[in-house]
Amino acid sequence: MSKSALDKDLQRVTGLETATHDLGRALAAPGIALVFLLVAAVWASFSVVQGPTTYVVVIGAIIAGYMALNVGANDVANNMGPAVGSRAVSMVGALFIAAIFEAAGALLAGGDVVNTVARDLLTSAEFDTSTFVMVMMAALLASALWVNLATYIGAPVSTTHAVVGGVVGSGIAAAGFGVVNWPTIGAIASSWVISPVLGGIAAAGMLAVIMSTITNRIDKISAARIWVPIFVAVMTGVFAMYLATKGLSRVWSPDVWTTAILGVVFAALGWIISMPWVRKQSMNMENRKKHVATLFRLPLVVSAALLSFAHGANDVANAIGPFAAIVTALETGHGEVANIVLPFWVLAIGAIGISLGLALFGPRLIRTVGEQITKLNEIRAFCAALSAAITVLVASALGMPVSSTHIAVGAVFGVGFLRExxxxxxxxxxxxxxxxxxxxxxxxxxxxxxxxxxxxxxxxRLLVRRHHVYSIAAAWVVTVPASALLSGLLFLGLDLIVG
Known part of the structure; x- marks a missing residue:
């Protein structure tokens, strides 16, 4: 009897230790995030001229850091999800690669689109300084809260659309419907349909080409030795142009011909380098789809890293754009957003916050995109990653409004529906x-x-999980109006408190 009682006591102690360990792990991520927000607040207080508006900058820094954490937790999944879902890289490896390249993109080339956050969305610049600050503050907090909710329910949404909705909602609450540039909002709404459809078609088309040239051939190894270097060449050329036009636009803006020449040169380099590599990797390889697919593993990881760099460069503005506008307005004393100054410390909060949010809260959305929509292997994931870059390039050249988030997720849908x-x-x-x-x-x-x-x-059997299609699509449609409504309510609350 004593032995039985002792065993029960040991089981209780073991259970208590396990529960304590699990609780500690659950609280670790929010705790680290809270420390980051406190550091951002202290950093902001020492980075601006001390005065009566210092507390506003500190509060704005906390909200901007919170938004950056949510951008990293939600948006980055679109770049690394296919690589993780195809088992090309582990979750830890994906987090490490994405965190480095996201931060590098944000710090080296980020912030080019900061000026468009309010200038292209609000037609009126007649706000006084305090009203403009409240508009941007409400927009930033509302978009952060909505993206946080989307991450919690496992829906990858466009953080750009969340910020757009936030700015529009608080702008309407401050100055009425006439302040909004409705043609721009209409173009953004059209991207709800255009972006995923284009991404899905591009990914499905690329997968069909790879199937016809490699995986459906009798001698898959010989076909792979010819065609894999060609696909690698396409990848290197496309990403060279993608980074030149999207990822490095803040530090370098080449013309169309320079960009095209750059793409051709890097495509040739990619083909030359990959030829001997593919031949070496395919030696003694079995003539099976599963083995041939491994030749796409390294190109897939490289493409995911480059997508993360470009994402950091472009979408850091979603985290710190409104905050940069607040800092500029307080320093100049005008509610004018034509030329928003982007201090390095503001950019750093966005860059560090995105990488930290990815590391702490990103795995859930990465698994949703990479594993729960449809089954991916290296080839399908490569098609999704490369088609996302191609679609953004083509759409930008044609002046079509698209969302990189919707394109990336639509590409995953595309390869799944083609297989189905x-x-x-x-x-x-x-x-x-x-x-x-x-x-x-x-x-x-x-x-x-x-x-x-x-x-x-x-x-x-269905190869694409329908409930994920419906839930993600619903979250996309609701993002702009939901963040707009929340932002408008927050502005009215701030106006009531300040007034």
Missing amino acids: YISRRDMEGTAVPVNARFVDATQLNATPEEALANARKTEG
């Missing part, structure tokens, strides 16, 4: 009635492999 279409097409007219297998010996499956294939065809 091919599976259903192959199933038509080939299913064998179950009863016939027991009545007519000629209808029996010749091999276990044939039996499994017929079973799969008969099932007509």
